[in-house]
Amino acid sequence: MKRLAVYCGSATPADPVYIETAREVGRTLAARGIGVVYGGGRLGLMGAVADAALEAGGEVIGVIPEALVGAEVAHRGCTELRVVANMHERKALFTQLSDGFVTIPGGVGTMDELWEAVSWAQLGYHEKPVGLLNAAGFYDHLIAFNRHMIEVGFIRPAHAGIIVHGDTIEGLLDAMAAYQPHETIFRMKAKDL
Template sequence: MKRLAVYCGSATPEDPIYLETARHVGRTLATRGIGVVYGGGRLGLMGAVADSALEAGGEVIGIIPEALVGAEVAHRGCTELHVVSGMHERKKMFTDLSDGFLTIPGGVGTMDELWEAISWAQLGYHTKPVGLLNAAGFYNDLIAFNRNMVEVGFIRPAHAGIMIVDAGLDDLLDKMAAYVPHKTIFAMKAENL
């Protein structure tokens, strides 16, 4: 994995564990020689990931919609900053420029990005690993919800392992590096769906 798309919040929650997690992610990826592809913002967890990766000598590629540049939230210190027309183009670039997806705590936008990465993997638009860092148990309920979707049958057994979960970053990155792509929906016959 040469580059990972990092999905996270642009907010800064009161509990310092989230900001510390973002900084740890940025430093660790840079130390491992893995570039960061992210939302291009300078605020919140996004900014912390970018700043920490840059401080550790890492590559940081920001992809930000024009409207957010106008709101003055763009991180001008990125290795590269791509300004795009909207969210669809932004997410396509995340996929095109990265070798996988790493989600850390965040809000609605982060969830949109995570579920799209999983959905696209199920279908076959990409075969890249999708990691979820369950820092401080933040995603416990989401992990249980995903497990319920598998148990009920809304997620096929072949796709149950797309979301790779761990509470520790190093272990999660190792699992992501070892990921073996599953059989995609595009490769299945109707009787197998």
């Protein structure tokens, strides 16, 4: 994996564990020689990931919609800052530039990015690993809900392993490196759906 898209919040929660998690992700990716592709912001967890990766000598590519550049939240210190017209172009570029996706704690935008990466993998628009860092148990309920969707039958057995999750960034990256692509919906026959 040469580059990973990192999905995370632009907020700064009161509990310092989240900012420290973001910094650890940035440092670890840089130490492993993995470039960061992220939302291009300078605030919250986004800024912490970018700053830590840059301080550790890593590559950081920010992808930000024009509207957010105008709101003065763009991180001007990135290795490269790409300005796009809208969120659709942003997410398409995340997928194009990265070899996988790592989701760390965040809110609604982070969930949108995670589920789109999962949906696109399920369909067959990409075959890249989708990682979920369950820092401080933040995603315990999401992991349980994903398991519930599998058990009920809304996620096919062939797609049950799309989300790769771990409690540490080191362990998650190792699991993502070992990821084996699944059978996509585009390759399935009607009888398998």
